[in-house]
Amino acid sequence: MKKIFTLLFIAFAVFSCSNDSDPAIDKSEFVRIYDNTRFNSSYFPIDVRQTSDGGYLILGGRRLSDVDPGDDLPGVYLMKVDEWGKFISDTELDKSMIGPIGPLLEQNGLFHFFCMKNFQTQLxxxxxxxxxxxxxxIGGTYPCASAMDNGNFLLLGYDVANKKSLVSIITPNGNIQKSRGFVIEARDEVEKSIKNHFLRTGKQLPYQVGKSGDGKYFYNGFYNYTLSLVFTDLNSDTPMGTANGYxxxxxxxxxLPLEGNTFAAARFNFGDNYILxxxxxxxxxxxxxxxLGGNSFPELVGDAPVRIIKTTISGKEVLVYASNTRSRQIxxxxYDKTTGAFAGSHYxxxxxxxxxTNIVATADAGLxxxxxxxxxxxxxxxxxxKLSKETLSGSIKK
Structure with missing residues (x-):
């Protein structure tokens, strides 16, 4: 990747021109598009994290076949940019490395992510x-989602042979500390949905794994042929609790787990989207x-992907939801984290x-x-x- 296009929104145009020579402002707010000399090549992001030098590390994927991209799982791509968003370097891992998932998990000053080699999970x-x-x-096949867990990693995987959703605790040195499988009872339509997810030829499934505020492990994925939120203590193959979809x-x-058994969440139902x-x-x-109800958002695309983080804006704890609109904007x-009240929006x-793809809070109180x-x-x-703290503050109701 050699070329970088800088896209200036109308909202940023005056701002950018009047502060062209101010490096501090330039790095607090910018937009970058990273082009490639292979015009017909295909790259997609999976996660972004700010690095210790103020720059950003982007984990992504790439199509391995120009002829029929639906035949291959994507390869692994990494890109490093500086604090102004300018391209520094990128890495395309060997074609044997496939199926990367996010997020980038930071432990002991290093980032970690999961992918596959020869259909064996790699850390x-x-x-x-x-x-x-x-x-x-690591062993096992088809990683779906991951998260941090008190210095270890949680991994949700798809056990192809036994048709199970597999939740595992992985240590930083790659050992499986604990693991449990939950029966999918895969039907043809479910198998097709899972296959299309991994090949990226259909809807991306909202796989997730984590730990609730009351200490239970959970995964969002298939159980009994249905997308479900499953709670477990990883001591039994029978869930402790299940919230079923369709x-x-x-x-x-x-x-996003909050306190006890409360969550900040988003749900979808036959094309409609709701924020809770x-x-x-x-x-x-x-x-x-x-x-469960929720606030309907008809401006979002059907079954919209959603990302949620908790951050502080103007001294207030805020929940930030990011999603895709029908007008092709982000x-x-x-939302006020304490009251759940709507506090503003930004496009x-x-x-x-x-x-x-994802959002992350930055060291300068931006996003x-x-x-x-x-x-x-x-x-x-x-x-x-990159959004500055001033822009975020201006988006919040006073």
Missing amino acids: MVVDHSGTITNTLN LDNGGFSQL PNVTINTSGLSGIDK ALYF LGFSNPFEV AVCGTTYVAGRFPRICLF
């Missing part, structure tokens, strides 16, 4: 410059996700279509938003937005 270790420093074979047509889009900034979920029994919605994108845009309307490219 990859990366330094802040984007250099791979170690590769650890096949792959309804379920949670994203969850403070919802109580039964972690020890059965429930239906479609009964929408940021802000990214103007002429090109944009889609969100970095990583996503995909399309060159000539069809070739996907990675983009990075």
